[in-house]
């Protein structure tokens with residue numbers, strides 16, 4: 001549409017006021033408005049040069065090319081079904097959950113129908129005008145109305161996405177979760193502050209910088225890395241204390257558990273907690289005992305072994321540790337800084353230190369341990385881990401065998417059941 005369409009608005013509340021004012025300032029002729037209370041329409045018309053306030057909604061349809069129905073959602077269909085439309089007219093509403101189906105009578109009369117939903121929260125007209133730029137608008141319409149609505153979103157300094165009628169409800173449910181339920185979360189948090197005697201206004205003032213910081217992190221760091229807190233860290237002790245503290249507040253406890261379970265996949269995606277920690281957190285949040293408690297007796301089992309490696313150096317002046325060829329570390333599933341036991345086959349010394357990544361072929365004892373070995377000695381390097389008695393028979397340590405240059409000759413994994421069968 002080359003010429004800008006003449007716009008009309010029916011239902012002059014927050015969104016009607018904001019869109020009419022913003023589009024009129026962007027050069028769109030807003031020619032007609034009406035509302036349940038005529039004063040609402042008159043107040044808006046008084047602010048727009050070419051605009052007339054009508055008592056009858058039909059007059060808006062008669063005068064305008066494109067009519068915005070900005071009533072509450074419930075009123076859209078009843079209002080539109082009482083109006084006469086004809087070919088050449090276009091009508092849209094701004095509901096997020098309703099599709100163009102609520103404009104069916106206008107379509108049957110030959111009008112083009114569409115929806116344009118601003119994905120934004122409007123608590124007042126002034127705040128709406130301030131927040132509109134940068135907002136995304138969900139559009140559902142056929143051409144040429146779709147093109148007109150895209151131009152309108154550009155005039156509103158927004159972005160647009162196209163949605164089908166079927167997708168609108170899920171789209172709107174997502175908006176409710178992100179927007180309205182954030183309000184609910186703040187209410188839950190301020191309620192909790194009242195249990196230790198801080199009034200809601202003080203609690204809100206205190207929590208707001210935290211909320212703004214979180215929103216900023218979502219914007220700048222993004223999901224999932226913006227997640228912080230005990231679930232992201234796998235801090236089961238802290239989560240246990242929270243659950244105990246909330247025992248006297250059953251509805252808060254239930255919300256804490258459900259939201260925590262929804263947070264867990266984000267923590268896993270962030271990668272700071274490993275699968276066993278995630279399982280512990282899940283058990284806690286589901287109200288089960290800790291996985292480790294449920295599993296009963298814990299056994300210390302061999303986790304990995306580097307068999308008969310040759311000591312390439314011993315450096316008494318370096319910080320205590322053993323530098324190990326990174327290929328061997330990976331093959332034996334040993335993490336840098338993980339505790340290792342070193343057994344010197346030549347002199348019988350057995351001691352504990354931790355691993356660091358060395359250079360290729362390197363096995364170098366550092367610090368005090370350097371006094372317990374000689375260059376050229378053959379050593380066995382072991383790690384152990386905690387395994388529940390129930391899982392012990394399935395546990396399979398990683399065994400890495402090396403030649404005299406510390407190059408891997410072969411590796412093996414073997415469960416205790418397989419080891420028993422082999423003998």
Ligand SMILES: NC(=O)c1ccc[n+]([C@@H]2O[C@H](COP(=O)([O-])OP(=O)(O)OC[C@H]3O[C@@H](n4cnc5c(N)ncnc54)[C@H](OP(=O)(O)O)[C@@H]3O)[C@@H](O)[C@H]2O)c1
Nearest residue numbers: 011012013014015035036037040070071072094095121122
């Ligand atoms: N607010 C938001 O954050 C937001 C965001 C995105 C989309 N939306 C959508 O925008 C639309 C309008 O929402 P809103 O927040 O602006 O609602 P609102 O502030 O309640 O305004 C709607 C206005 O429509 C008028 N009205 C009610 N029944 C009517 C009828 N039968 N005929 C004519 N006018 C009638 C009322 O004005 P008077 O009583 O003063 O005449 C009312 O104030 C809804 O579809 C909503 O889903 C809202």
